[in-house]
Amino acid sequence: MSGDAMIRITDLQFHYGEGDFALRIPELLVERGERVAVIGPSGSGKTTLLNLIAGIATPQRGRVVTNGVEVTALDDARRREFRIRHIGLVFQEFELLEHLSVLDNVLLPYRINPSLHLEPPVRQRAVTLAERVGVVDKLGRFAHRLSQGEKQRAAVCRALIAEPELLLADEPTGNLDPANKGRVLDILFEYAEDRGATLLTVTHDHDLLARFGRVIDFKEFYSSAEGSARQEAPAPGVTR
Amino acid sequence: MTAARCLAALVAAAALAGCGEGEPRAVAPSPGAEEVGRLSIFVVNYPLQYFAERIGGEAVEVVFPAPANVDPASWAPDPETVAAYQGADLILLNGAGYAGWVQRVSLPQSRLVDTSGGFRDQFIPLEENVTHSHGPDGAHSHRGFAFTTWLDPGLATLQAQAVRDAFAKARPDQEAAFQQGFETLEADLRHLDQRLSAAAEAIGDAPLLFSHPVYQYLVHRYGLNGRSVHWEPDQPPTEAMWRELEALIADHAAEWMVWEGEPIDATVERLEAMGIGSLVYAPCASAPREGDFLSVMLANAAALDHSIR
Amino acid sequence: MKEALYLAWRYLAYHRIKTAILVTSITLIVFLPVGLNVLVGQSAAELTARAEATPLLVGAKSSPLELVLNSLYFESDAPELTSYGQVIRVAESGLAEPIPLYVRFRVREHPIVGTTLEYFEFRKLRFAAGRAMAVLGECVVGARLAASLGIGPGDTVTSSPESVFDLAGVYPLRMRVVGVLEPSHTPDDLAVFVDLKTVWIIEGLGHGHQDLAAPEAAAGVLSREKNRITANASVVQYNEITDENIDSFHFHGDLAGHPITALIAVPHSEKSGVLLMGRYQGDDEPSQIVRPIGVMNDLLDTILTIQSYVVAAILIVAVATLATAALVFLLSLRLRRREIETMVKIGGSRLSVAAVLVSEVVVVLVLGVSLAGGLTLLTSRFGSAAIRTFILS
Numbered sequence: 001m002s003g004d005a006m007i008r009i010t011d012l013q014f015h016y017g018e019g020d021f022a023l024r025i026p027e028l029l030v031e032r033g034e035r036v037a038v039i040g041p042s043g044s045g046k047t048t049l050l051n052l053i054a055g056i057a058t059p060q061r062g063r064v065v066t067n068g069v070e071v072t073a074l075d076d077a078r079r080r081e082f083r084i085r086h087i088g089l090v091f092q093e094f095e096l097l098e099h100l101s102v103l104d105n106v107l108l109p110y111r112i113n114p115s116l117h118l119e120p121p122v123r124q125r126a127v128t129l130a131e132r133v134g135v136v137d138k139l140g141r142f143a144h145r146l147s148q149g150e151k152q153r154a155a156v157c158r159a160l161i162a163e164p165e166l167l168l169a170d171e172p173t174g175n176l177d178p179a180n181k182g183r184v185l186d187i188l189f190e191y192a193e194d195r196g197a198t199l200l201t202v203t204h205d206h207d208l209l210a211r212f213g214r215v216i217d218f219k220e221f222y223s224s225a226e227g228s229a230r231q232e233a234p235a236p237g238v239t240r
Numbered sequence: 241m242t243a244a245r246c247l248a249a250l251v252a253a254a255a256l257a258g259c260g261e262g263e264p265r266a267v268a269p270s271p272g273a274e275e276v277g278r279l280s281i282f283v284v285n286y287p288l289q290y291f292a293e294r295i296g297g298e299a300v301e302v303v304f305p306a307p308a309n310v311d312p313a314s315w316a317p318d319p320e321t322v323a324a325y326q327g328a329d330l331i332l333l334n335g336a337g338y339a340g341w342v343q344r345v346s347l348p349q350s351r352l353v354d355t356s357g358g359f360r361d362q363f364i365p366l367e368e369n370v371t372h373s374h375g376p377d378g379a380h381s382h383r384g385f386a387f388t389t390w391l392d393p394g395l396a397t398l399q400a401q402a403v404r405d406a407f408a409k410a411r412p413d414q415e416a417a418f419q420q421g422f423e424t425l426e427a428d429l430r431h432l433d434q435r436l437s438a439a440a441e442a443i444g445d446a447p448l449l450f451s452h453p454v455y456q457y458l459v460h461r462y463g464l465n466g467r468s469v470h471w472e473p474d475q476p477p478t479e480a481m482w483r484e485l486e487a488l489i490a491d492h493a494a495e496w497m498v499w500e501g502e503p504i505d506a507t508v509e510r511l512e513a514m515g516i517g518s519l520v521y522a523p524c525a526s527a528p529r530e531g532d533f534l535s536v537m538l539a540n541a542a543a544l545d546h547s548i549r
Numbered sequence: 550m551k552e553a554l555y556l557a558w559r560y561l562a563y564h565r566i567k568t569a570i571l572v573t574s575i576t577l578i579v580f581l582p583v584g585l586n587v588l589v590g591q592s593a594a595e596l597t598a599r600a601e602a603t604p605l606l607v608g609a610k611s612s613p614l615e616l617v618l619n620s621l622y623f624e625s626d627a628p629e630l631t632s633y634g635q636v637i638r639v640a641e642s643g644l645a646e647p648i649p650l651y652v653r654f655r656v657r658e659h660p661i662v663g664t665t666l667e668y669f670e671f672r673k674l675r676f677a678a679g680r681a682m683a684v685l686g687e688c689v690v691g692a693r694l695a696a697s698l699g700i701g702p703g704d705t706v707t708s709s710p711e712s713v714f715d716l717a718g719v720y721p722l723r724m725r726v727v728g729v730l731e732p733s734h735t736p737d738d739l740a741v742f743v744d745l746k747t748v749w750i751i752e753g754l755g756h757g758h759q760d761l762a763a764p765e766a767a768a769g770v771l772s773r774e775k776n777r778i779t780a781n782a783s784v785v786q787y788n789e790i791t792d793e794n795i796d797s798f799h800f801h802g803d804l805a806g807h808p809i810t811a812l813i814a815v816p817h818s819e820k821s822g823v824l825l826m827g828r829y830q831g832d833d834e835p836s837q838i839v840r841p842i843g844v845m846n847d848l849l850d851t852i853l854t855i856q857s858y859v860v861a862a863i864l865i866v867a868v869a870t871l872a873t874a875a876l877v878f879l880l881s882l883r884l885r886r887r888e889i890e891t892m893v894k895i896g897g898s899r900l901s902v903a904a905v906l907v908s909e910v911v912v913v914l915v916l917g918v919s920l921a922g923g924l925t926l927l928t929s930r931f932g933s934a935a936i937r938t939f940i941l942s
Contacts, residue, residue, distance in 0.1 A: 084896025099563030112897030322683035
């Protein structure tokens with residue numbers, strides 16, 4: 001069952017400082033190559049989960065093992081290095097740098113961590129990616145001059161440039177029109193298919209759920225000071 | 241964009257090579273710079289030229305630009321000639337107000353030699369005062385000095401000394417040669433002095449007439465009893481001038497008229513009719529047609545001798 | 550580091566106005582004190598160069614600064630006059646060569662410098678055209694004056710009356726230009742040089758039997774009607790020394806009593822200079838001898854003191870500017886919080902992210918300082934020439 005897990009979380013407890021919010025995940029397992037959607041109410045901590053998986057945040061208790069690496073045991077520098085080499089992140093607000101061209105945005109990971117080296121094959125790959133997502137003619141333009149759909153597609157190229165094994169997308173289609181929604185998801189699924197990568201997507205959009213192999217309802221993991229901890233046993237809403 | 245600005249600033253900082261300039265001319269050419277050998281000496285009259293040549297010999301090149309037939313005392317060089325003077329190593333002046341033109345030109349002060357500066361106390365003031373009135377000062381007169389100093393062999397020797405000193409200062413390594421040149425000239429002047437003294441002694445108190453007031457220094461040295469008129473040897477005197485002469489000889493019974501140059505026959509005859517003989521004592525301010533300063537002076541002495549017999 | 554610089558560069562290039570303002574501020578606060586220092590230093594050197602080249606100056610006992618300014622820079626008012634006798638005194642001492650100066654009259658606003666031929670050699674002035682003055686009434690003009698009046702050898706200039714009401718009856722003197730000097734980048738470029746005796750004629754101390762000359766009729770004609778010519782009321786009469794009247798010119802009295810404004814004494818040796826200075830130290834000595842370089846240094850000390858206050862003020866402004874620039878940077882960091890977060894989220898290393906931000910500061914500083922350096926180079930290269938052209942002349 002969990003022989004080759006991409007993500008394994010055990011006994012995780014996380015809260016932000018003094019606040020009410022707390023996250024408890026007794027166990028979570030995502031197999032390599034799975035396409036998982038994570039749904040749940042706003043503020044339930046879906047983004048926090050992605051941050052924990054990516055090593056952007058660290059839990060007060062528990063273990064997170066991603067791609068065979070115990071992320072929670074790494075120091076900050078190692079986590080960043082791990083993240084940039086193995087995980088591709090896509091954001092709801094695209095988060096492109098406005099003062100860079102589309103090409104420079106796509107190549108950004110290779111410029112901000114010494115573990116990645118910007119070499120000609122990487123540039124070539126950027127162009128290829130841009131072709132595949134349909135923004136190759138916009139590579140020279142400043143990012144803010146693209147349409148919403150083009151921006152997200154460019155951001156996806158950035159997420160894919162380092163050829164990560166894991167894609168974490170936080171509401172990637174939230175700001176897109178229906179045509180682009182589908183298109184962006186197509187790109188992500190295509191990549192995951194080609195590379196055998198794992199895709200974990202947080203989404204509000206229930207229309208898209210059918211395309212995913214598994215849906216995790218975050219109600220299970222979220223708790224507040226008022227409520228009590230939920231059990232891990234598959235609850236209504238979790239399907240396999 | 242900022243790269244372009246940066247580059248522009250750096251390019252602008254590159255200096256343009258200064259435009260080449262043609263070789264500019266120096267001021268009044270560095271005297272004698274071309275010929276380190278000979279000193280270039282300019283003078284204001286012939287006697288100084290003679291002294292300079294006697295003393296300087298091969299070490300000097302003496303130039304006196306005035307035309308031979310003009311009295312240097314009334315000569316003035318044109319600006320181009322003045323420029324030539326400016327290029328001289330030394331400019332020998334007579335002093336005593338001789339070359340009035342010197343007051344009206346620009347000459348390099350450090351290269352001027354006032355040959356009579358050493359005996360200013362012996363200058364003889366001019367008798368006549370020309371009074372006129374002009375300018376803010378009102379009436380005034382020119383009181384000047386007689387300037388034919390070289391007629392007195394003693395003063396001439398002093399002038400020659402000044403020339404020697406100036407040469408020696410300019411070319412110290414040739415001082416000995418200059419001294420030698422000076423000594424032979426001094427000897428000649430002494431000999432001339434002896435001749436003139438003897439002649440003067442023989443003349444004694446006998447009254448003499450001078451056709452032109454240029455013999456003051458001669459008169460003073462040898463104690464001659466002379467009076468002057470204002471006659472030119474080559475111009476017949478006017479009747480007024482003859483009458484002036486007659487009045488003059490009324491109490492100054494001279495038997496000889498001393499001329500600067502050869503007088504015209506008519507004048508000579510008329511003078512002889514009055515019992516006055518004519519002899520020529522050439523001041524030699526400009527170069528003689530024949531001979532040199534010394535030969536002219538000796539001839540002058542001979543003329544005086546002749547007058548005694 | 551290369552990548553960090555690239556990203557920093559892109560950011561700065563995108564926000565070009567902000568970058569331009571920051572770079573300009575840095576450039577100015579670096580260049581102003583440095584450039585000012587260079588310029589003042591060069592100004593001082595230019596001013597003192599002429600003073601250094603003039604060993605000793607003798608004049609009447611009054612303000613040494615006035616004497617130096619009049620004699621070296623031909624500044625307007627003539628100082629108290631001394632006499633030509635001082636020239637003779639120095640010459641006869643055998644200690645120095647005297648070069649008289651009489652700087653009092655003007656051709657319009659340009660000084661007439663009465664002196665001797667030695668002046669040209671002393672100041673190492675060369676002739677671009679013509680020759681030095683030879684006879685009275687001839688003059689030599691400086692390069693810039695010749696250019697601005699459009700005159701050369703053969704033309705004439707006329708002296709200007711000393712005061713509006715010239716009751717002495719001395720008329721302006723028209724002088725013949727016989728030479729034009731090469732540019733020397735000194736006040737000599739704007740002066741009219743004549744023989745000292747010519748100035749005495751302008752003053753009325755020397756005169757000849759000349760007729761007052763009136764300018765050519767055509768210039769003075771206001772209107773012409775048949776046979777009647779109405780003259781222009783502004784016709785001014787002037788004196789002129791010509792070939793015909795030059796021989797009549799003469800001076801009265803002892804030349805030693807005639808006035809000059811100063812004389813330059815060029816000592817034959819260091820020791821003779823000291824000896825000469827010693828001769829002027831008596832209490833009842835009516836003249837003074839000064840070292841122009843000493844006088845100028847005193848003047849410059851005052852200027853340098855002022856400069857140091859100015860520099861202090863600039864430094865205070867510089868601190869304020871740097872503080873403002875730092876504030877701008879910190880504020881922009883706040884504005885870019887999201888951008889930085891993104892870089893961290895996708896895995897940018899701490900060092901790289903920091904390097905990008907620091908690089909921006911570094912690039913701005915380097916650009917600012919480089920431009921300041923370039924401007925300083927320009928100042929030192931062209932400053933001297935600019936000073937000579939615009940300030941000293």
